[in-house]
Amino acid sequence: MAEPSASLPDTTPLPAPAAPKLVDVSSLTLEGLARFLTEQLGERAFRAGQVYRWLHQRGVTSFDEMTDLSKALRQKLKEQAEIVPLVKDLEQVSIDGTIKYRFKTRDGRFIESVYMPSEDRKTLCVSTQVGCAMKCSFCMTGTLGLKRNLTPGEIVAQVHTVNREVRAREGLETYRPLSNLVFMGMGEPLHNFENLKTALSILQSQDGPNFSHRHITVSTVGLVPMIERFGQETDVKLAISLNASTDEQRNQTMPVNRKWNIEALLEACRKFPLRQGRRITFEYVLLRGFNDSDEDAYRLIELLRGIPAKVNLIPYNENPGLGFHTTGEERAEQFRAILAEGHIAAFIRQNRGRDIAGACGQLANRSGQDAAQSTQAPELP
Missing domain, CATH: 1.10.150.530 (DNA polymerase; domain 1)
Structure with a gap:
């Protein structure tokens, strides 16, 4: 009688160990x-x-x-x-000196940064997310949806890369020709707060770029719970993207208002810890026939009463297909004059890069990214 054969050893090759994460x-x-x-x-x-x-x-x-x-x-x-890289994918130079950069991330996503030189400063508009979850109806980035947050390194890399570009283009000796940073590019900065805070720490550090808190501004559409944290945990300047004088208007254009309305937003602004002499900047994109009437200006005066504020009136940089149009220069000046009469410091911001798709998300949209493939982040705080 034959003896039962011994079981054969398993000779299936083991998978190679995963490479340690860098x-x-x-x-x-x-x-x-x-x-x-x-x-x-x-x-x-x-x-x-x-x-x-x-x-x-x-x-x-x-x-x-x-x-x-x-x-x-x-x-x-x-x-x-x-060192996580950003690769310059496209560069467009405006007749007004503005330069828009489209960068490609390592996972093939596209983000944008805008360099805006003037006589007394060199400003970079920085992105904090790939796409955006806020879905503001006048903003091209909102049509992309949110792909993902940028890492602190990717946020800071925009500054380093444009510093190199400006240094080479303008023949400068300094490693840091940029003087001002505004976080008003793609994404909602306070929706990526931890990575933003780390990036700000790096950008303000003495052993790093050493930007002054006076020369950094972070803009938000109005994530009310995060505004308090932002004031407690950073020391840079706050800007609020308001863009409406009534909840009805803001609900139509900025879905975040359905969770935190104008009253809740302005109450958070009244509680915001301001350094002496500072004001909160309120950004107001002028949309022709929608939010640019005399009545809107008078309502805005009442809304901002009691808040140390200044208002940047922004001529809309038109996005094809979104259905909004920019306010004319004469109407914009009339709107500003009403605010000034109401003792609101108001300025009409120069529209930069109109000839090079200067508004947020315009170049990234041209890259062929499919908004339908976006991954939304968890619920807002």
């Missing part, structure tokens, strides 16, 4: 970078300052450029860390 050092604060270098790489803490200055003062994009580090340390960094 640490995105461009998204770390100086303290976080110090922990990474000491705890994971076994380096002395002072090395963090060297790496951080290469990343955020000089804006390098590879470890090989960090020439005062040993080859051994650079090799360890290449094996365990990465």
